[in-house]
Amino acid sequence: MKQNNRIILAxxxxxxxxxxxQILTEINQFDYCVTEFVRVTHHQLSNRTFYRLCPxxxxxxxxxxxxPIRVQILGQSPQWMAENAVKAIELGxxxxxxxxxxxxxxxxxxxxxxYLLQYPEQIFNxxxxxxxxxxxxxxxxxxxxxxxxxxxxCYEIANAIECAGANEIAIHxxxxxxxxxxxKIDWQTxxxxxxxxxxxxxxxxxxxxxxxxxxxxxxSQTQDIMLGRGILTIPNLANMIRNKQPALSWSxxxxxxxxxxxxxxxDVKPLYHSARIxxxxxxxxxxxxxxxxxLQNIRTLKSQQEIYTFLKQQQMTRPIL
Numbered sequence: 546m547k548q549n550n551r552i553i554l555a556x557x558x559x560x561x562x563x564x565x566x567q568i569l570t571e572i573n574q575f576d577y578c579v580t581e582f583v584r585v586t587h588h589q590l591s592n593r594t595f596y597r598l599c600p601x602x603x604x605x606x607x608x609x610x611x612x613p614i615r616v617q618i619l620g621q622s623p624q625w626m627a628e629n630a631v632k633a634i635e636l637g638x639x640x641x642x643x644x645x646x647x648x649x650x651x652x653x654x655x656x657x658x659x660y661l662l663q664y665p666e667q668i669f670n671x672x673x674x675x676x677x678x679x680x681x682x683x684x685x686x687x688x689x690x691x692x693x694x695x696x697x698x699c700y701e702i703a704n705a706i707e708c709a710g711a712n713e714i715a716i717h718x719x720x721x722x723x724x725x726x727x728x729k730i731d732w733q734t735x736x737x738x739x740x741x742x743x744x745x746x747x748x749x750x751x752x753x754x755x756x757x758x759x760x761x762x763x764x765s766q767t768q769d770i771m772l773g774r775g776i777l778t779i780p781n782l783a784n785m786i787r788n789k790q791p792a793l794s795w796s797x798x799x800x801x802x803x804x805x806x807x808x809x810x811x812d813v814k815p816l817y818h819s820a821r822i823x824x825x826x827x828x829x830x831x832x833x834x835x836x837x838x839x840l841q842n843i844r845t846l847k848s849q850q851e852i853y854t855f856l857k858q859q860q861m862t863r864p865i866l
Contacts, residue, residue: 552783554578555749555773556617558647563600564808568801569776570612573783577613582644585620585629595636606637613639621656623670627678640684643672648721659721662693662702669705676710688715691734694722703738715747715771727751732764739766747771753778758786777828795835799860806853818849
């Protein structure tokens, strides 16, 4: 991969929290990362809300390892999206990212995320007002999918985003209806969209290996890629792509899981860590056979302490070489 290509850590709601971002940016060279979405309704959010979802704001808008962090906002009101974008910038966010790609039922039900792919004019209104409110000096990026049920409006959507003043656009190469079906990934259409734009295009979706990254770059004709599920499957995938590193060993991955299981996160439910560790193992088992067995053994454990104790016991039986 050429050194001028960028690699960005994707926003993944319910997955890439502050601690996971910190872990992944410590072991990978990312150009920047994006937060889980901050849900905007019809009021200005408190400072506490932004700090809770993006504690990196306490550190000048960077992770402890120095990776810039961009707050992502999600909503349908141009006015309140703009006001909250200004707030995020004031608190130290490395620009603003707007989510028009999330396909989750709860998000769609509240007319946010990918729901707005059906309404390019409203997308334009939101991006335009956010741009006017934050000014020209801060980066404004937008994340989309190729459409709602089909790709017929993808060019109109992308052009609306550029005309409204966005600096760059990240495109997940599937429609909302495609979900995450592997056979639906379409990097070629990203290339066609890119031909009609002057702003940078970031390709996203179905990058689980170095070979996938190479194919994505070739087919999408982009300089930049965004890693989501793939980086959870192989935690150092970005550096494998960028620096030709080998994949982490299972012992190294186990050390990462132990670190996460021992972390302290404010304002979370009692079963938060156990649910997240199980979720992460479900990704890891796609590459590491050991993760599949561990997931089976860990299913009945609930508390953070139980999870941590189990992982430490596993580490003792599998010493790091």
